[in-house]
Amino acid sequence: MSLWRGGEKGRYETYKVPLRENQTVLDVVTFVQRHLDPTLSYRFACRVGMCGSCAMTVNGRPRWTCRTHVSRVATRGQLEIGPLENLPVIKDLTTDMRPFFEKWQQAKGAFVPSQTRGDEIERIRPDSPARIAADAAIECINCAICYAACDTVRWNSDYLGPAALNRAWTLVNDVRDGATSERLQAVAASGGCHACHSHQSCQELCPQQLNPTASIAGLKRRTMWAYLKGEI
Amino acid sequence: MNVRLYVWQRLTAAVIAPLVLVHVVVIFYATRKGLSAADILARTRGSLTWASFYGVFVVAAAIHATIGVRNVLTEWSPLRDRGAGLLASGFGVLLFLLGARAVVAVVLP
Known part of the structure; x- marks a missing residue:
């Protein structure tokens, strides 16, 4: 998967994450932060589609990452996750709301x-x-x-x-x-x-x-x- | 776009729509009947009906296009409301003058 890193002038960086059953996009973002790079910034709270804080751009479309299964959106086992569009980027996957x-x-x-x-x-x-x-x-x-x-x-x-x-x-x-x-x-x-x-x-x-x-x-x-x- | 411009754009569109239909029918009629320029001018010169038909058409189209161009400029160029409004108004005046000139040319005796 590739994740947006940095601010407005950042770039996509590639990470390898394990593919698991019933895995949400938020799960794999969390995997990167917990196991590969603890400096990754992103926003989430409830993880069940109630709070509306984990929205990101997933393979070109804005989605709730907590309610989006990887199996539904990955193309050839790949994901590209960026911050929401039309909002200033603070860092990585977090935008200024x-x-x-x-x-x-x-x-x-x-x-x-x-x-x-x-x-x-x-x-x-x-x-x-x-x-x-x-x-x-x-x-x-x-x-x-x-x-x-x-x-x-x-x-x-x-x-x-x-x-x-x-x-x-x-x-x-x-x-x-x-x-x-x-x-x-x-x-x-x-x-x-x-x-x-x-x-x-x-x-x-x-x-x-x-x-x-x-x-x-x-x-x-x-x-x-x-x-x-x-x-x- | 604010509500005032929205109302003007919709109103002028409502005026233009039937006029376009009549205009197209007239073009088909003139070409199918093989009317010459002289034949057409004989019908339009001194005609209050054609003068008002195309007069209203030109005014409505100039207003409608001005608002549309203003919207395009605010969204697709760095111009803001005021700059886009001025430029679009200039375009609208030009459109009106060109249209009015054409109407005058065919309806004045």
């Missing part, structure tokens, strides 16, 4: 309560159209695979990216949230949802099977009507 999370904030990804704890708990019908739309997009765990896979992020550094816009879409559909207008304004600005070309790499590669392209299309419609009505 700050731009990704800063864009979440730019897209107003934080819930803004419209009531206080003194108010009655709001009843949300699970079968209401807004709740169905929010539920379809809610399971994002911020692994940044969609962000690394997105051509528009690569071309336009101001673009908020699929994850931040997908998050904005869940909040726009949350009737309890009190910042819809500000959020629509944020995602309708330059670099917002209208920069998306609908290439759909995000939904193709999302390990949670979410469809950020559909969320972004929803935001395009909502912001367009809000703009035509003079609300934003």
Whole structure:
């Protein structure tokens, strides 16, 4: 296997690792660090596809390394593992995730309560159209695979990216949230949802099977009507 | 691209789409009927219908192309929003002038 070593101007280095049954890509990266080179830097936490911290580029595609079996992705017994694309490389397989999370904030990804704890708990019908739309997009765990896979992020550094816009879409559909207008304004600005070309790499590669392209299309419609009505 | 440019690009696209269809049909008609330049000019000169048809076409195409070129420039060149907007606007004005000149040439009596 070859692993990216160094910072932005690093290079791929080759390592020989034993092939075992039921081996994940994270297992072989860990093998290298524990047995061949303890200076290898990479990020992981849960190892079971819940935390979203172990995403790397595996044979050219961004993937969760903990949930990717070597047997499924190795070509002729070889693997090439690099850091996620579209993010600055800190060292080896670790990227600086700050731009990704800063864009979440730019897209107003934080819930803004419209009531206080003194108010009655709001009843949300699970079968209401807004709740169905929010539920379809809610399971994002911020692994940044969609962000690394997105051509528009690569071309336009101001673009908020699929994850931040997908998050904005869940909040726009949350009737309890009190910042819809500000959020629509944020995602309708330059670099917002209208920069998306609908290439759909995000939904193709999302390990949670979410469809950020559909969320972004929803935001395009909502912001367009809000703009035509003079609300934003 | 922001929502304002998005709306303008979609609106102009909606205007252009049927006009392109009519334009293509007209080309087929003119070539299949073997119309000469004089025949065509006889139909278009002084015609308010053709003047407004191609006038609207030129304006819509110039706006639509300007926004598209601006997007291409922001994504594929080092230019940012402002620089790309200025360059694309220059291209749009050129496109409008060329189109308007062609319309004037065929509809003025």
